[in-house]
Amino acid sequence: MAKIDGIVEIQGTVKGVTFYRTKDGMLARAKGGISKKRMKTDPAFQRTRENGVEFGHNAKMSKLLRNSASSLLLMAKDSRVSSRLSQSMSQIKNLDLVSDRGKRQVGIGIQTTEGKKVLQGFDFNNKAVMGSVFKGEIDLDPVSGTVVLTDFNPALHLAVPFGATHVSFSTAVAMVDFELSLYKTRYCNKENLSVTADLATYSFTPSEIPPGTGSMVYFFLIEFFQEMNGKQYPLKNNSYNVLTVLDVV
Incomplete structure (x- = not known):
């Protein structure tokens, strides 16, 4: 090319x-190039067919996770999030050590400690990553899904982009079954505050822990706004917003 x-x-x-x-x-x-018929039947392309099946599976699992956080993803994503997440799914799929090549599954790989770590800290907007924006303390209770920002001070714990006057925090928890391609998501309250607010502690609790089987995925969203004439507007079309995976259990 x-x-x-x-x-x-x-x-x-x-x-x-x-x-x-x-x-x-x-x-x-x-x-x-090679004809479709030959690609599907020629033994010389067996590896290619296996790779193709697994590539499609990775893309499907990437879409499943994105759909589970679709309401948050509208607020924070980059143009290559689909391909980046598919690459992460490929890494998780490679941790399936029991299935034949061409049949390896994200649903099996995610059950390993290493598989969960691949998604932990994944940023959906690589132009605004969690580690460079948020410097505060985050406590997550995986049983209740509650996230607590302890003694948070925007002036010390937040890299505020130019022009921002306010920030919002929100979380969500999703039960994602990568084997059955199912998910259920529950959202929490949203806290909106001035970027010059005093030190305080903020707590976010979902309406419930979503039922079902699979992997529990915890999301954390940071949104920036600019206030004008008493109304808040998304800053730079959400380009500074952060959406990250806090944990996978």
Whole structure:
């Protein structure tokens, strides 16, 4: 695959070469390749078929987790979150040490300690990551799903982007069954405060722990706003917002 660098922009196919626009600029690739029938039946492409099945599985599991936090994801994500999360799912799938190649499952890999650690701390917006924005203390009770920000002081514990006057915190807990492709999510209260607020402790508790089987995933969202004429507006179209996975149990 070639990248086009120049002032002349070509789109379409010219002499067997297809030119097309992507987020990374204009790219070019040659037409042709292996037929679908041969790809599906030729023993020489067995590994390719296995890789393809697992690639599709990773993408499906990535979408499942994103859907479980869809209300929060609307507030904080980057353009490559789908592919980044699919890569994490691939790492978890590789921890399935009991299934045959081509049949390895995220649902099995996530049951391991290593599999859970892959998702812990995953940032859905890589332009605003948790570690660079939030410096306070977070306590999570996995039994009740309660998250507590103890003695939180915005001036000391928050990297406030230019123009922000207010910040909101909220959490959610999802029961995600990667084997059955099911999820149930419960949300907590939202706390909105001035970025110049005094030191205080804030607690967030979901309406209930979602029922079901699978992995419990805890999400934490930080939103920034700019107040104007008594009304708060999302800062820079949510580009500074943080959404992270606090823990997986």
